[in-house]
Amino acid sequence: MSGLTTFSATEIARRVAARDVSAEEVARAHLARIAEADGGIDAFLHVAAERAVAKAREVDAAIAAGGTAPPLAGVPVAVKDVLDIQDLPTTCGSRILDGYRPPFTATAVARLEAAGAVVLGKTNMDEFAMGSSTENSAFKPTRNPWARDRVPGGSSGGSAAAVAAGMAAAALGTDTGGSIRQPAAMCGVVGLKPTYGRVSRYGLVAFASSLDQIGPIARSVEDVARMAEALCGWDPRDATSARMDVPAFVSGLRADARGLRIGVPWKFLAAGVDEAIMTAFRAAIDAFRAAGAVVVEVDLPHVSHAIATYYIVATAEASSNLARYDGVRYGLRAGQGADLRRMYGETRDRGFGPEVKRRIILGTFVLSSGYYDAYYLRAQKVRTLIRRDFEQALTESDVIATPTTPSPAFRLGEKTADPLQMYLADIFTVPANLAGIPGLSLPCGLAEELPAGLQLLGRPFDEATLLRAGHAYQSVTNHHLARPPQGGSR
């Protein structure tokens, strides 16, 4: 990685605004980097080179005409292929959307483009965002830029890998149970899951509607804050988007953590976390102390039930959301000429991969007559208990810190045969989705030569405090400046 592809999003926006470099040069440098590096990583499903250059020229023309440069002027971004961009394919990593080109653009993408960002293409993902390794893509697995025999995490693995490998300065991901934070941690980059309702989901293909949230991935907290500022805000096209003011995240960043109370749920971390990850985590807590933060212990008595709760709630919602793929309105149709029921069955059998089928079956089961009360209703009640845990803990602290993942990136194929083991890797990330609160993951060093992630969780609609804490950490540490070894270490 050299030259323009090493610049942060903030640096690119500043230089493009100053006409020190053009948005077109930046776009072309990143497209060249994709052509050179993506063969070994497979982060992208679709590169929209012509469109990117055309959009970059528009940004340059507007600045040349004397307009005020927008906040993301010329910043090259990659978009997870679960977000619609008019006339580009949307696959969701699935065969069932074969040939689909949406007639509209997601609000999140439109807002980035309005802020001057340049979309490079669509990134690989676990099918319908169901997975923690990007191995559930119907097209190809993505490889971790730090080590090619390792997964990049998931489900936004393509987006995190693209940013880590310098193929994009920033990216969009989505997070239903950790799908922004977990791949960000495993690829050594920064990812923010905003509060539920903070970012419009118009144009996002739904997985679990009470949990899904769109958010940015970049190489520093400052870049993520800049992206979040453009992304957040109410949208009349999404009834679940919140009418809440969005503070100026970037100008609110501070270099120190004085007065910040960091809560650590030590009991929750007592078992099942790799020693190398815990060592990096403890060092991060020490760095916060040194930067002026106060560290307190908090208790989250019900979070040990988060995985069970999540896989009931999320699959129930998914089974309902994915009922729309029936071969009638878009995408694949199989069993043409058969009767309607056979056409539905064959389309869905041919179009969906194993993990999606497994979750549809599980979700349909927990909603079915005789099991609804014992599973779905009970999980919804436990969800209330988990939310209350966080409400209480976040009166005693401003930010809760945990590792993002219990172990560093695992090997391709290591967990594919055992779905429950794959689910358990999400233990630290799913609670935030159940509670609806924001979460930030940032690099906190290496564990066995692979990135370790620090997760910070905050109060609803208080991304500002999370970002301030993350930026303070990055002001006193250098972990976010570490880059993958050339070609991957092995």
Next chain:
Amino acid sequence: MARVTVETVDHVAQLAHLSLTPEERETFARQLDEILAYAESIQALETHDVEPMSHAFTFEVMREDAPAPELPREQVLAAAPDAEGGLFRVPKVIGG
């Protein structure tokens, strides 16, 4: 606790309009049984007086009932596997 059998999977697959191969039926029955056994932990919690939570926050969802332009019909139908005369075409539903 519920034990998931191949028959359970067949019943649920039918509800979900999914055709499954014989191997998938066996594998899913075993895996779902394991997942539900793990999820059994929540059965022990006292939840009698706890309100179920369906969304993180309640937003004001009412809006003005004002007509606004929507996507043109032709553009929407262009994405369909089969369309004719402004309609989606599907296999015959009614017998006879």
